[in-house]
Amino acid sequence: MKYCFNKNTDNHGFHEVHKMICSYLPAPKDQVNLGECASDATAIFIARLKYPGWAFDGCGHCMPGNSRG
Numbered sequence: 007m008k009y010c011f012n013k014n015t016d017n018h019g020f021h022e023v024h025k026m027i028c029s030y031l032p033a034p035k036d037q038v039n040l041g042e043c044a045s046d047a048t049a050i051f052i053a054r055l056k057y058p059g060w061a062f063d064g065c066g067h068c069m070p071g072n073s074r075g
Contacts, residue, residue: 009040009049011062018074020063023049028068046072 011023012032023040024031031037040056043049046069053062064072 007043007049009043009046009052010037011040011053012036013038015061018063020061020074021053021057022065023053023062023069023072024065025068028065030065030067 008026009023010026010031011021013021013036014032016022021038022032023046025046040049040052043052046064050062050064050072054060063074064070066073
């Protein structure tokens with residue numbers, strides 16, 4: 007599955023990670039591509055590795071088990 011995250015933070019200060027099939031993807035100009043990942047948890051892990059110090063969580067729609075909002 008391919009993933010991206012929103013370069014803008016949500017109301018809780020998190021960059022939301024999305025599956026590329028999500029109906030709630032950020033605008034293309036706000037997407038940061040994470041590429042292919044084996045799982046939702048792996049996508050969030052990769053985002054944290056590539057952008058240390060940034061806070062990430064999963065989209066409440068396409069990754070509800072990984073969402074904090």
